[in-house]
Amino acid sequence: MATMKDIARLAGVSTSTVSHVINKTRFVSEEISERVNNAAKELNYAPSALARSLKMNRTRTIGMLVTTSTNPFFGEVVKGVERSCYHQNYNLILCNTEGDTERMKASIDTLLQKRVDGLILMCATLAGEKLDIFEQYPSIPVVVMDWGPMHFESDKIQDNSFLGGYLATKHLIENGHKEVGCITGPLNRHQALMRYEGYKKALKEHHLAINPDWIIESDFECDGGAKSFETLIERGPLPSSLFVCNDMMAMGALNVAHAKGIKVPNELSIIGYDDIHIAKYMTPSLTTIHQPKYRLGKAAVETLLAKIDKTDLAPDVVQLEPSLVVRDSVKNI
Structure with missing residues (x-):
């Protein structure tokens, strides 16, 4: 050689x-x-990439951990991360945690042993975990996406879920709906709780009562949305509108509504959250809250590289703002 x-x-x-x-x-x-x-x-x-990394003390590799989900939202964010890495001449190693704490810790340990230059964590189900492993690698910068409170130092990239929940509910109210139900995500997760808090704020602002029969906690997945909507039907008369706190659950609710002969939006208006790519292809096309998924990924990489290059040393919180996307699933009454 x-x-x-x-x-x-x-x-x-x-x-x-x-x-x-x-x-x-x-x-x-x-x-x-x-x-x-x-x-x-x-x-x-x-x-030799290995020889170069030893000499430069840098591998030009980033590790990313993400929780498995059927939700395309995660894939769209990863796409933003991967493309940004490519443009910055960095490699990306992607690990799947399966929502398991021990698997996440093992993956982090493996990535750090492989001398990645930094880590991006997108494992929202593990919010609040204390990760002692970072104490062994204090110089490795970490960017966290979509988590609540953390017990280790890192930068944080998130969307303004409180504003998103507020915008979704306000849109329903502005279209004449005084009966607004909500299928939430798991309320032990920060982003789900913030969307629900935004929902409550909009109702309170417009002096509308919260009916507990029209509120149900779910899991951010299609099956969860479907089962939750069936539960709402069993509880009695439905509200005229429903804020479903992500598009995957909204898809499940739409499927059950169609099977039960409930016409959307004529009999029930539905608004989702995330604006995943397939939302506009649902029937009817889904009115939703747009999360800037590609920009979330891009911001995570840019923030991490600023720490790697030591151009920005203080921990940052980068918050990207959601916006309303109006389609056909909400009726003006």
Whole structure:
């Protein structure tokens, strides 16, 4: 296998010059750079990523942990992370935690042993976990997405779920609905709780009572939305409108409504949350709250790289604002 010394001998330059050309660590004239690159090509030289990482104390690799879910929201965020890594000439190692604390800790340990430059955590079901492992690697920057309170130092990227819940409920009220039910996510999760709090604020602002029979806690999945909607039907007369706290649960609710002959939006208006790609292809197309998923991923990478490059050392909270997307699932009455 060819070495830098072999390239230097063939190109007639020093080994340090070869290193500067290949690693782009110092300006080298175009003529010499061309000689070096041609020699490297002739010798089929392949730089050692491991050797470079040891010398530079950087692997140009980021680790990301994400909880498995059928929700395309996670995939759309990961797409933003991966594309941003590519544009920044970084590699991404993606680990799936399956919502398991021990698996998450094992994955973090593996990634840190592989000397990743930083970590992005998107495991909302594990909010509040105390991760002692970070005490062993205090210099590794961490960015957390979509979590509640944390017991370790990190930057945080999140959407303003309180505002999103408020906007969704306000839209229903502004369309004449005085009966507004809610299928929430798991209320032990920060983002689900904030959407529910936004819902309550909008009702209170417009002097509308909260009917506990029209509120049910679910799990952010399609099956959960379907089962929750069936439970609401069993409880008695439905409200005229329903805020479903993510699009996947809204899809489950729409499916049950169709099966039961409940016409959306003529008999029941439904608004979702997330604006996943398939929301506009549901029947009817789903009015929802848009989360800037690609920008969430991009912001996570940019924030992490700022810590890696030590251009920003203080922990940051980056909050991206949601917006209303009006389609066909809400009726003006």
